[in-house]
Amino acid sequence: MKNVVSIEGTPLFPVVSLFSGAMGLDLGLIDAGLHIAVSQDYDKWCVETIRKNGHVAVEGDIRKLVDADPECNFLLNAAKLKKEAVFAVVGGPPCQSFSTAGKRLGVEDERGLLYNQFIHVIEKLTPRFFVMENVKGLASMPSDPTDKDSPPLINHILAKFKAMGYHTVHGVLDAVHYGTPQFRERLVIIGSRDNEAVFLPSPTHFHMHQKAEMRWRTLFDAIGDITDSGPQGKFTPAVNEYLKLVPEGGNWRSLPPAMAKLAMGGAYESGGGKVGFYRRLSYTEPSPTLVTSPNQKATLLCHPRETRPLSVREYARIQQFPDSWIFEGKVTDCYRQIGNAVPIPLGRAIGQMLISVALGNSEVRVKRMRGTSVHDTMRQMSQALSGK
Incomplete structure (x- = not known):
């Protein structure tokens, strides 16, 4: 992909994508400059779509895949990556059980437990960053569906990330504020392994604005x-x-x-x-x-x-x-x-945020990756980002 940032042909920001669907989030990340090394999905037609468009896909139920290979080498092998090279793990575990439009059975619904596999992959691959997206209903779903006063399930999920050493930020983002011609709210959780200052991407489009290009798209x-x-x-x-x-x-x-x-x-x-x-x-x-x-x-x-x-x-x-x-x-x-897809502009905004954080604290890390001088590496990164 022409937008992927690379040095001497090697992508700088390789990503493992889970529950990838038709690659909406993935395409946004690619637009931002990240490289989707592998995508995964259970749905046959999603996998066919991914492969038809020239991307690497692992097909199968993530629960069975992880049970058969707890160290998640099936992802690394398909991506042709070493564990230490994974920049980010991203994905949206199926979320019907948390939807405000559904019955909200939460963890009673088997689909509501798939976030555990997402967390497991992060624990095993230890990426520098992760992005988990879901319906906004997850933010208010009680951990015990039979007790509306039980702590929110999201607190349980965030606690698991914290126990793994990840600093997180989270919030509900509406894709319309990032250039999508659609009202679409998604809960986004972003994590940093190294306690870097990740943040929710700032809106770029507004209902009213003096510049036409910064207004909501219709x-x-x-x-x-x-x-x-x-x-x-x-x-x-x-x-x-x-x-x-x-x-x-x-x-x-x-x-x-x-x-x-x-x-x-x-x-x-x-x-x-x-x-x-x-x-x-x-x-x-x-x-x-x-x-x-x-x-x-x-x-x-x-x-x-x-x-x-x-x-x-x-x-x-x-x-x-x-x-x-x-x-x-x-x-x-x-x-x-x-x-079911994440709008591409929202994915792009998230990817741009990750790259901005990575470049703000990348000198030692990049030097170790490439074995070149910091000056030369940063110069090449700058040229790649500017399209020169």
Whole structure:
């Protein structure tokens, strides 16, 4: 990748990626200058996507992989790395059990325990940094789902990192503040093995700003130039008829009252905002958070002007995947991969932060890595970062 920072062809910042999905976080890190040495995922189509785009992937259930090789050499061998060379381990353990939209079973749900494998890999590889991302619901999830007053689960996770000697920072970041044309909140935990001053990346885009290039990006910015939408899902005929009456930026509340009650069925009397029912998006605002399917009843994502779901290509644009990125599988598989991804601009901001911290305290470390003079090494690093 042209953006990866290297000296004499050797990448300076090799990364091991777990639970990589379609590589949204990974591509952002690559844009920042890091090198993804290996990616890992359980999902067949995610692995096919990773390999189709020319990246190294380890396929399999991380629990079984770790059980078979507790020292995690399967990752080092695939990445062609020595343990001491790993710059960072990154990933987002599957998080459905912590989602505010789900049942929030937390550690009672087997999927909620996969963060233990992520922690295990960090313990064995001892990278200089790690990045763990998850849904924001993890930040408020009690460690005991049967006791709402139990300590937050995140405290348990942070304590494990601390016991391993990692200094951490964490917080909920909204991708819209980093140039993504989408509201998407993610919990991000960043750790430093050597007590370096890691921090949450500063926002670069704002709702209101005197410079146009620093304002939130809109849905039109992302997909307004697409004339051939390509593969897409379908709405039912009944949903199509209702959506034809919903204006851009509207939802079920835009329907005549009697029709709205009929369209909503039992959900009409339920609580909550219900903003996703019969929702037609607005070109002038960022997209709502992409879900794994744009034609689900409560989370419809209808095109602003056409009566159809957002297409796979439009999904990818909103997450800021390059147009050249190939997604493997059926349309439903592609939606799922993109909908689960970390937006690339958010990954890029995190990667830029890591590099800024690394370069601020890199003289001794880089000298040991390359066996060259500090002056020469730093000069080459500077040239690589500036693109010269």
